[in-house]
Amino acid sequence: MRQHLRHSIALAILALPAMGQDSIQDDLLDLQKTLDQPVQVASKRPQRLKEAPADITVLRAQDLADLGYRTLAEALGGVLGYRSNDDRAYAGLGVRGLYVLGDQNTRVLILLDGHALNSLAEVGSSKAGEDFGVPMDQVERIEIVRGPASSLYGNNAFLGMVNVVTKDPPPAAAAGQAVATASSRGLAGLDGTLGGTAGTTRWQATLSGMTRNGSETSFPELSPRTLPAELDEEQRQSAYLRAAGPDWSVAGFAMERTQYLASAPFNTVLGSEQNRYKNRIAFADGRYTPSFGPVETLFRLYGDRNEFLSDFAYDGVRQPGTTGLYHESDPNWSLGLELQARSRIGASLLLTLGQELSWQHYGSFAGIDPAIVATQVRHRTGSTCLQADWTPSETFSASLGFQESVWTVDSASLDAAGTPVVYPAGSLRGGTPRLALIWQPTAADIFKALYGGGYRNPTIFERYYSDISTFVGNAQLRAERITTLQAMWVRIWTSGLQSQLSASTSTWRHLVQAQDLGGGQQQFQNDPDSLAGTALEGELQGRWGGWGLYGQAGLYRWAQDGQRFPNAASAQGAFRLTRHWGPWSASGEVRYVSSRPGAPGVAAAPAATVLRLASRWEGRRLWLRATLEDALQARRVDLVATDYAPVTRMPSDGRTFFLSVGMPF
Amino acid sequence: MAGRAAWTGAACLGAAMVLSAQPAPEAQAKVVLMDKLTRFVDWPARGDAKAFVLAVLGRTPFGDELDSYFASRTLKNRPVVVRYPHQVSELGECDLLFICASEKASLPAILDKVKGQPVLTVADAEGFARAGVMVGLVRSEARIGFEVNLAATREAGLRMAPGFLQLVKLVP
Numbered sequence: 159m160r161q162h163l164r165h166s167i168a169l170a171i172l173a174l175p176a177m178g179q180d181s182i183q184d185d186l187l188d189l190q191k192t193l194d195q196p197v198q199v200a201s202k203r204p205q206r207l208k209e210a211p212a213d214i215t216v217l218r219a220q221d222l223a224d225l226g227y228r229t230l231a232e233a234l235g236g237v238l239g240y241r242s243n244d245d246r247a248y249a250g251l252g253v254r255g256l257y258v259l260g261d262q263n264t265r266v267l268i269l270l271d272g273h274a275l276n277s278l279a280e281v282g283s284s285k286a287g288e289d290f291g292v293p294m295d296q297v298e299r300i301e302i303v304r305g306p307a308s309s310l311y312g313n314n315a316f317l318g319m320v321n322v323v324t325k326d327p328p329p330a331a332a333a334g335q336a337v338a339t340a341s342s343r344g345l346a347g348l349d350g351t352l353g354g355t356a357g358t359t360r361w362q363a364t365l366s367g368m369t370r371n372g373s374e375t376s377f378p379e380l381s382p383r384t385l386p387a388e389l390d391e392e393q394r395q396s397a398y399l400r401a402a403g404p405d406w407s408v409a410g411f412a413m414e415r416t417q418y419l420a421s422a423p424f425n426t427v428l429g430s431e432q433n434r435y436k437n438r439i440a441f442a443d444g445r446y447t448p449s450f451g452p453v454e455t456l457f458r459l460y461g462d463r464n465e466f467l468s469d470f471a472y473d474g475v476r477q478p479g480t481t482g483l484y485h486e487s488d489p490n491w492s493l494g495l496e497l498q499a500r501s502r503i504g505a506s507l508l509l510t511l512g513q514e515l516s517w518q519h520y521g522s523f524a525g526i527d528p529a530i531v532a533t534q535v536r537h538r539t540g541s542t543c544l545q546a547d548w549t550p551s552e553t554f555s556a557s558l559g560f561q562e563s564v565w566t567v568d569s570a571s572l573d574a575a576g577t578p579v580v581y582p583a584g585s586l587r588g589g590t591p592r593l594a595l596i597w598q599p600t601a602a603d604i605f606k607a608l609y610g611g612g613y614r615n616p617t618i619f620e621r622y623y624s625d626i627s628t629f630v631g632n633a634q635l636r637a638e639r640i641t642t643l644q645a646m647w648v649r650i651w652t653s654g655l656q657s658q659l660s661a662s663t664s665t666w667r668h669l670v671q672a673q674d675l676g677g678g679q680q681q682f683q684n685d686p687d688s689l690a691g692t693a694l695e696g697e698l699q700g701r702w703g704g705w706g707l708y709g710q711a712g713l714y715r716w717a718q719d720g721q722r723f724p725n726a727a728s729a730q731g732a733f734r735l736t737r738h739w740g741p742w743s744a745s746g747e748v749r750y751v752s753s754r755p756g757a758p759g760v761a762a763a764p765a766a767t768v769l770r771l772a773s774r775w776e777g778r779r780l781w782l783r784a785t786l787e788d789a790l791q792a793r794r795v796d797l798v799a800t801d802y803a804p805v806t807r808m809p810s811d812g813r814t815f816f817l818s819v820g821m822p823f
Numbered sequence: 824m825a826g827r828a829a830w831t832g833a834a835c836l837g838a839a840m841v842l843s844a845q846p847a848p849e850a851q852a853k854v855v856l857m858d859k860l861t862r863f864v865d866w867p868a869r870g871d872a873k874a875f876v877l878a879v880l881g882r883t884p885f886g887d888e889l890d891s892y893f894a895s896r897t898l899k900n901r902p903v904v905v906r907y908p909h910q911v912s913e914l915g916e917c918d919l920l921f922i923c924a925s926e927k928a929s930l931p932a933i934l935d936k937v938k939g940q941p942v943l944t945v946a947d948a949e950g951f952a953r954a955g956v957m958v959g960l961v962r963s964e965a966r967i968g969f970e971v972n973l974a975a976t977r978e979a980g981l982r983m984a985p986g987f988l989q990l991v992k993l994v995p
Contacts, residue, residue: 182986185859185863186987186990189863192859193966193967193968194966195852195966196965196966204886205886206887207886207887220894601883601907601909601923601925602907652906652909654904654907700890701893701894701905704894
């Protein structure tokens with residue numbers, strides 16, 4: 159058959175008029191190649207993204223390349239409902255106006271190719287800044303869910319969920335790309351990717367490293383000195399390896415990041431070059447996905463190691479009675495197993511059943527020698543979930559899901575400089591429901607009603623950390639829970655533009671906050687008052703004729719006990735426009751997030767207006783991208799107190815110019 | 824690998840949601856074939872048209888793939904505008920009209936609307952090419968091929984490259 163077709167092509171080419179023969183010949187051979195390719199037969203009509211049973215936005219590789227976002231937090235900061243802030247220790251994320259200062263992103267679940275980066279230990283980590291570890295140029299798309307999704311994703315999918323999907327290995331035997339980046343503020347980065355296909359196995363390895371010299375900083379509330387840039391330095395190295403066959407895949411990831419702390423948190427010595435945070439994240443993940451008749455299955459085995467390390471210098475001045483070098487190391491190990499089965503029943507019902515188990519061990523030591531606090535926690539998690547997706551007609555579908563989860567602490571104990579403390583064993587158990595109704599009366603209109611819940615187990619740090627004297631553990635700490643009810647209308651306009659309007663209301667119970675116990679002691683406790691939030695959001699996006707447009711805005715109100723919550727913006731929004739001309743693209747973006755001033759001494763998340771301009775040229779063997787980021791009014795919040803409450807602010811870095819050069823090979 | 828990783832890695836039920844958000848490879852293949860198809864079709868000059876207008880009528884089988892694919896590509900050296908008219912009366916001027924399977928009942932009215940105009944009509948529903956649509960994207964087992972209604976094409980004043988016609992199935 160193929161030989162016959164090639165013969166036909168040859169005859170056809172001979173029959174062509176002289177004009178453009180070479181071009182037509184190439185096109186015909188190209189078309190023949192495409193026609194020869196088998197395709198994956200779809201069992202049903204692919205949905206528009208906006209038809210999915212969730213409130214979701216996707217950033218695609220083209221968006222990331224056009225705008226030149228360096229980190230995940232930068233990319234997410236312009237998406238509807240999301241905001242980001244950098245406190246010079248970690249890049250934090252806020253959702254629907256709410257920004258919990260000091261939260262190391264424990265309320266937004268971050269997945270890398272489906273593998274959760276969040277850890278139950280979570281002493282210090284963000285996963286959204288440079289510590290994400292995978293260069294944005296290697297990302298195929300970022301799936302961003304607004305609202306709780308724990309019935310789907312479990313712990314930490316509390317305010318939202320982000321799944322970063324990396325690019326496929328190339329079909330060639332071996333190909334790759336090297337990318338070098340430099341900025342006007344001393345950032346230098348080098349990323350290299352090599353991948354290929356051998357038989358049915360595809361593989362890819364990405365190595366990445368960066369260093370940033372830092373910026374000069376000043377804290378007028380604490381010192382008249384301007385601190386040298388070295389005290390703000392950041393370094394990161396990471397590796398991500400993947401291989402996959404027709405029904406299996408393995409992945410391995412390792413990252414180490416060091417951030418020096420100009421902001422001298424926890425009353426440490428201002429200006430000491432010994433103050434620093436370090437994070438080490440590593441995981442291995444293996445999956446086997448065979449099908450047994452109509453039943454698709456997943457068998458998954460994974461292991462994680464997350465370690466937070468810190469060094470703090472004390473001289474007895476800002477923290478009376480404390481002198482010496484404080485060192486902390488908090489590694490958490492886990493080994494997990496996931497089983498899943500999915501089958502279609504009849505033409506309209508899809509059932510999914512899943513079970514996940516994870517065994518974990520946390521062992522830390524912290525303190526100034528010889529007053530060392532050593533903590534050991536053996537714990538495990540388990541969850542069972544069931545979801546039914548029912549599509550009785552082209553115009554209506556419903557999804558109903560439920561997850562039952564349990565976090566069991568088998569043993570927890572600490573030794574505080576010779577004083578032993580044993581916490582009682584126990585477990586936190588709960589169920590999380592989900593319901594989505596989708597009605598599409600016309601090809602242009604989609605209406606959704608979404609009800610979902612989220613939970614966030616207290617971190618081991620919040621529950622068990624204690625130094626006996628100033629910080630006391632609380633083994634009675636309960637999981638935070640949130641429920642959100644949302645109504646959405648999506649409209650596909652004749653021009654191809656997609657608009658979305660949504661209104662939602664949320665109730666957040668058992669908020670975990672540090673409370674002053676008096677006598678210089680603190681403890682994490684569940685707030686007895688619920689936090690109530692309402693949101694009204696709109697999004698507009700479209701691509702046509704070389705143009706790409708994205709705009710979004712949200713109005714938010716969070717209140718507790720009748721009072722407006724301090725760390726919540728009332729309004730935020732972003733607008734970006736991209737134009738492609740052949741190999742060139744030019745993009746502009748502006749973001750805004752408001753701030754509510756708090757009472758004197760009370761922390762409040764900062765307001766920000768950020769402008770970004772980018773231009774990119776792409777050739778066959780080289781691409782160049784220039785990016786200008788101007789954080790016009792943005793201010794960073796710096797953690798300088800003992801209870802994570804910031805007491806000072808400083809301007810952001812302001813105008814920064816980035817230049818990236820990529821060399822595909 | 825990334826697509827598989829997206830669903831397998833998501834805890835349990837997330838799989839269904841992520842999957843549903845992805846365009847199927849079959850849809851991607853059809854979008855690519857539409858791109859390649861236009862290289863073998865000559866349209867009579869359409870005044871000072873600055874963009875190539877691709878209209879999709881009905882429930883799109885491409886998810887969001889069509890918009891993404893053509894966002895940074897050109898057809899006939901012109902940037903591509905993808906439009907989604909809600910009904911035949913909103914069709915306006917276009918160069919390529921994709922008629923979705925959902926429009927079976929109104930197919931005669933749609934073809935009547937574009938009759939005599941240099942609009943390349945394309946569909947992926949069975950029998951549409953025989954009913955007067957110029958090009959059908961038809962699947963045979965795991966491969967996709969073209970069906971061409973040459974009479975309808977000539978009636979619209981469009982010309983297809985002879986080499987291309989060697990690779991298609993002609994329907995009466």
